[in-house]
Amino acid sequence: MPERWRIWALDYGIYVVFVLLMLVMWQLSPYFLTASNLLNIGSQVSMIAVVAIGMTMVILMAEIDLSVGSVAALAGAVTAGLIHSAPNGWSLWLWLTIAISAGMAVGFLAGLVNGLFVVWGGIPSFIVTLGTLSIGRGLVLLYTGGRPIFGFGEAFAKISWGHIGTVPLPIVIMLSLYLLAWLFLRETQLGRYIYAIGANKEAVDLAGVKYRPIKVSIFALAGTFSALAGIMLTSRLDSAQPTAAMGWELDVIAAVVLGGASLYGGRGTVAKTLVGAFIIQLISNGLNLLEVQAYWQQIAKGSIILIALLIERILSGRR
Amino acid sequence: MEQAPLAELHDISKRFGGVVALDKVNLAINSGEVIGLVGDNGAGKSTLIKVLSGAHSPDRGEILFEGSPVHIRNPRSAKELGIETVYQDLALVDTLDVPGNIFLGREIIKFGFGPLRVLDKSRMAQRAKNILQSLGISLEALRTEVGLLSGGQRQSVAVSRAVFTEPKLVILDEPTAALAVREVDHVLDLVHNLRTQHIGLIFISHVLQEVFAVADRIVVLRKGQKVADLVTEKTSMDAVVNFMVGQIEDDDSYA
Numbered sequence: 001m002p003e004r005w006r007i008w009a010l011d012y013g014i015y016v017v018f019v020l021l022m023l024v025m026w027q028l029s030p031y032f033l034t035a036s037n038l039l040n041i042g043s044q045v046s047m048i049a050v051v052a053i054g055m056t057m058v059i060l061m062a063e064i065d066l067s068v069g070s071v072a073a074l075a076g077a078v079t080a081g082l083i084h085s086a087p088n089g090w091s092l093w094l095w096l097t098i099a100i101s102a103g104m105a106v107g108f109l110a111g112l113v114n115g116l117f118v119v120w121g122g123i124p125s126f127i128v129t130l131g132t133l134s135i136g137r138g139l140v141l142l143y144t145g146g147r148p149i150f151g152f153g154e155a156f157a158k159i160s161w162g163h164i165g166t167v168p169l170p171i172v173i174m175l176s177l178y179l180l181a182w183l184f185l186r187e188t189q190l191g192r193y194i195y196a197i198g199a200n201k202e203a204v205d206l207a208g209v210k211y212r213p214i215k216v217s218i219f220a221l222a223g224t225f226s227a228l229a230g231i232m233l234t235s236r237l238d239s240a241q242p243t244a245a246m247g248w249e250l251d252v253i254a255a256v257v258l259g260g261a262s263l264y265g266g267r268g269t270v271a272k273t274l275v276g277a278f279i280i281q282l283i284s285n286g287l288n289l290l291e292v293q294a295y296w297q298q299i300a301k302g303s304i305i306l307i308a309l310l311i312e313r314i315l316s317g318r319r
Numbered sequence: 320m321e322q323a324p325l326a327e328l329h330d331i332s333k334r335f336g337g338v339v340a341l342d343k344v345n346l347a348i349n350s351g352e353v354i355g356l357v358g359d360n361g362a363g364k365s366t367l368i369k370v371l372s373g374a375h376s377p378d379r380g381e382i383l384f385e386g387s388p389v390h391i392r393n394p395r396s397a398k399e400l401g402i403e404t405v406y407q408d409l410a411l412v413d414t415l416d417v418p419g420n421i422f423l424g425r426e427i428i429k430f431g432f433g434p435l436r437v438l439d440k441s442r443m444a445q446r447a448k449n450i451l452q453s454l455g456i457s458l459e460a461l462r463t464e465v466g467l468l469s470g471g472q473r474q475s476v477a478v479s480r481a482v483f484t485e486p487k488l489v490i491l492d493e494p495t496a497a498l499a500v501r502e503v504d505h506v507l508d509l510v511h512n513l514r515t516q517h518i519g520l521i522f523i524s525h526v527l528q529e530v531f532a533v534a535d536r537i538v539v540l541r542k543g544q545k546v547a548d549l550v551t552e553k554t555s556m557d558a559v560v561n562f563m564v565g566q567i568e569d570d571d572s573y574a
Contacts, residue, residue: 189426189436196412196423203410207424208395266414 010315014260018275021282028289039168043160045281046170047072047229047236049274051248052255053181054111054222056273059256060185061215062198062265063118063125065222069248070136071110072230073240077140079103079231080149080240083156092155104227110136111223115216125219133249141242150239160236170232174274177225181270194218198265254305255280260312280304323386325350325519326371326402326488331380333366340366341377342543348488353510353520355534355551357527359563362540364523368490371521372404373397385487401487405477405494413466417458418447420465421480450479454512471502478509488519495529507533527556539563 025032051068058065082099086092110132117128162169185191196204197211204211229248234240259276261268283304287297324347333341341363348354358364369375371382373391382389384400391397397404411420418440427439427446444461451458456475458468465476474494481489491510495503510533513520524530530537531551539547539562547562 184435187437187440189428189438190434192415192419192426192438195414196419199412199414200410203412203423206394206404206406206410208398209424266412 006315010260010312013311013315014258014272014275014279017258018279018282021279021286025282025286025289028286035166039166039171041278041281041285042171042174043168043236044285045277046174047232047245048248048251048255048280049174049277050177050229050232051226051252052259052273052277053177053270054218054225055252055256056259056261056268056270057181057185057194057218058125058222059253059261059263060194060198060265060268061218062201062263063215063219064129064253064263065111065114065219065226066126066129066249067110067114067132067136068222068226068229068252069245070133070140071107071223071226072233072245072248073140073242074110074136074143074230075103075107075227076230076234076244077143077149077240077242078106080152080234081143083152084149092153096155100231103231104224107223107225107227107230108220109223111220111226112216114223115219118219119212119215137246140244144240144242146242148239148241150237152235152238156235157238158235160232170236173228173232178270178274185270190214195266198267200266250301250305251280252277254301254308257305257312258308262312262316263309323383324348325385327383328367328370329381329383331367331370331377331382333370333375333377339543341370343380344540344543344545346538346545346548348519348521350487350519351514351517352536353514353522353534355530355537356521356523356540357525357530357537357559357563358540361542362563363543364540365492366543367540368404368492368521368523371397371402371488372490373402398484398486401484402490403481403484403486403488404490404492405474405481406492411465411473411477411480414464416464417451417461417468417476418443420476421447421450421483423480425484447479450483451475454479454482454509456509469502470498471505474498474502474506475509478506478513482513482516482518486518488521489513490521490523492523493525494522495524495526503529527559530559531556541565 031037051072055065055068079099079102082102083096086095114125114129114132117123118125158169160170164172185194193204193209193211193214197215201211230245233244255277256268256273257263257276258279259268259272261273283300284297287300326348328344328346330343330345331341332343344367356364356367366375370377371391373394373396376392382391389400391400412423415423422443427442428436429439430437447461456479458472458475465473468476478494494506498506507529510520510522522530522533534551537549537551537554537559538545539559541563549559
């Protein structure tokens with residue numbers, strides 16, 4: 001394959017895949033390309049997409065975060081529990097703000113623990129976050145007693161069901177966070193260091209940049225994104241399930257990897273991650289439309305990650 | 320009266336466990352002078368430059384920089400003194416472009432809010448271009464990832480990165496090790512160019528022809544000791560090789 005094609009495929013292949021999938025979906029269902037369906041898909045994908053922002057940054061640093069689903073569930077459960085234990089006489093909005101902030105703080109702390117174990121403990125991130133995945137899920141079960149917490153009223157439901165104009169709020173949240181993350185990674189010094197840390201952290205060190213605190217902060221930020229997504233999910237379902245967000249790590253990593261970010265660090269953009277997240281969602285929707293059994297959907301998703309990774313490896317000439 | 324040397328090492332010793340990497344090494348480096356540092360593998364060349372660049376601290380001995388004693392604790396404090404090192408493995412970030420690498424760790428900032436500092440990419444690109452030009456390096460595609468550049472181009476970027484802060488002492492650790500023959504000449508030209516800017520240079524290489532081509536003085540290390548400090552014009556390759564392999568044991572053949 002000529003060099004030009006190879007580089008073109010690496011840079012733009014994802015968009016081609018996205019357009020092709022849209023066409024396939026359109027063929028599968030005439031309702032697919034209606035505004036309401038597209039907005040619905042946007043709302044569905046928003047949670048995975050928000051988590052994928054943090055995951056992209058973590059993967060850019062050549063690390064991984066497997067704990068995202070547990071952290072999302074824990075944050076959702078904490079927020080849910082707090083909403084239910086609202087003290088009498090407090091303003092509803094104030095208490096909601098407190099409950100949501102507490103959920104986000106839980107995510108931040110979980111991410112901080114991940115980061116500290118990885119950076120100062122010197123333990124590979126996939127092991128650390130595998131541990132916190134298990135701890136997080138255990139804490140969710142303890143906190144909820146294994147039973148769902150549900151029924152939070154209209155105000156909280158607005159996070160997932162509200163609109164700005166005709167655009168659902170989750171899409172607004174998702175797109176604004178993506179815009180901010182895109183600017184952050186492209187235009188700021190810290191953003192640049194995130195790429196540099198992943199590509200060659202020794203070079204960053206020799207350049208006199210203290211990269212360890214940066215790494216810890218990004219893990220904490222990723223935890224916060226997971227928490228936000230967990231709270232969005234709780235609002236969407238009007239319920240915090242003990243098994244909520246199980247397996248998110250797979251969808252999120254798949255989105256990032258499909259978006260072309262290198263698991264070896266230093267390469268990738270959030271814009272493509274967003275496209276990757278949409279592709280994952282479209283595949284799920286497509287398989288549903290085709291009435292493919294849920295078990296097969298799992299197999300399909302796993303296979304897509306593996307095949308995407310292999311294609312990326314071959315195209316980038318590292319195989 | 321003669322001016323004090325740019326940098327002086329006095330009786331520098333460094334051990335790693337039971338291994339003596341440096342044994343009472345003395346060395347003086349002057350501005351505008353190129354010192355060729357040679358020695359077999361494990362002779363202590365890398366350890367010596369790491370002491371100067373702040374990667375290792377010596378167990379014993381004293382370093383004078385511009386006449387006053389200094390403690391070089393880490394790479395940052397070396398840089399603050401004006402000592403820049405171009406490492407053998409280049410220490411470049413392959414996925415960043417040329418200005419990104421030259422300015423790594425000292426980016427030009429447009430404005431900032433706390434830890435969020437917005438990069439001034441166009442100014443960095445412009446200044447990177449100027450630096451490359453002043454070194455006689457022609458590099459068309461500044462925005463290319465350095466991972467896609469040739470070995471010589473990468474070396475040019477690494478050297479530009481080092482001299483950009485107008486350092487007083489530049490250490491080049493095997494700058495030609497991974498280069499094609501044509502590119503080696505280019506790097507040697509670069510070294511000549513740097514010398515005219517009144518910078519002190521330490522040039523490390525395995526290839527004696529290169530050392531003889533650029534160095535004013537040749538310092539030979541063997542088993543952690545300085546065994547010779549020779550004026551290039553007054554010595555020969557055979558003599559240097561003999562010092563390297565230890566055929567001449569006496570230490571008083573100083574030039």
